[in-house]
Amino acid sequence: MIDAPDALLDHVQFDDDGLVAAIVQDDETDEVLMMAFMNENTLALTLKTGRMTYWSRSREEVWVKGATSGNTQAVRSVRLDCDGDALLFRVTQKGGACHTGHHSCFFRRASNDGWQEDGEMAFDPDEAYG
Amino acid sequence: MIDAPDALLDHVQFDDDGLVAAIVQDDETDEVLMMAFMNENTLALTLKTGRMTYWSRSREEVWVKGATSGNTQAVRSVRLDCDGDALLFRVTQKGGACHTGHHSCFFRRASNDGWQEDGEMAFDPDEAYG
Numbered sequence A, B: 001m002i003d004a005p006d007a008l009l010d011h012v013q014f015d016d017d018g019l020v021a022a023i024v025q026d027d028e029t030d031e032v033l034m035m036a037f038m039n040e041n042t043l044a045l046t047l048k049t050g051r052m053t054y055w056s057r058s059r060e061e062v063w064v065k066g067a068t069s070g071n072t073q074a075v076r077s078v079r080l081d082c083d084g085d086a087l088l089f090r091v092t093q094k095g096g097a098c099h100t101g102h103h104s105c106f107f108r109r110a111s112n113d114g115w116q117e118d119g120e121m122a123f124d125p126d127e128a129y130g
Helices: A040-049 B040-049
Strands: A020-026 A032-038 A053-056 A061-064 A073-080 A086-093 A108-111 A114-116 B020-026 B032-038 B053-056 B061-064 B073-080 B086-093 B108-111 B114-116
Touching: A020 B032, A032 A040, A032 A053, A032 A086, A032 B020, A032 B086, A040 A053, A040 A061, A040 A073, A086 B032, B032 B040, B032 B053, B032 B086, B040 B053, B040 B061, B040 B073
Parallel strands: A020 A086, B020 B086
Antiparallel strands: A020 A032, A053 A061, A073 A086, A073 B108, A108 A114, A108 B073, B020 B032, B053 B061, B073 B086, B108 B114
């Protein structure tokens, strides 16, 4: 928990809608789980409580992750990028992060046949630009 | 490389400014390196060339990562999230991803003393919400 998040909040660059991007990474597997948005209030709540708490743009309300589904996210560390407009959270994910039931929201992979849930590698490491 | 990216582009939800968030993860270390934005044109270029190519909001121009610095990013895989408004790229990063010289743009960590480049763990895993 962060005792006094104000010193942290001062360095975050919220956009014109008052939001900052929150990237969420699984602390055990390093898998990127999801991206959502926080406003100043829900970022402060996240820092104080250690529970990932977003601002839902579609529902226009505070969204404590897992409050209804049980699929909570416990914060392990928080990082801010160089220009202050993106946050990286490492979390312990309970259940799946995605409302579809997948562990990660990034379950679709690019292939020459479109987006595939278990698509082949779209890029051959030997052919990709080195 | 993707031969015909149109089938992929059709599923991407660009925002009111015509942009989509691109999260970039190091394919060797799983470290999250940066987040930037792409428009439809630079996403198509990225898919076709296998070189990470962004839209610079500040400079309002196409930004081929590493074109001036040499710190290129070769695409290894591309994933789309469930609601289509965020992309996850795994890349082979040459040099550092950050213009500050750090390997990752997320080099500042939250602590009770503010953002620290090598800060202590802000969250004690034993104390964090389970």
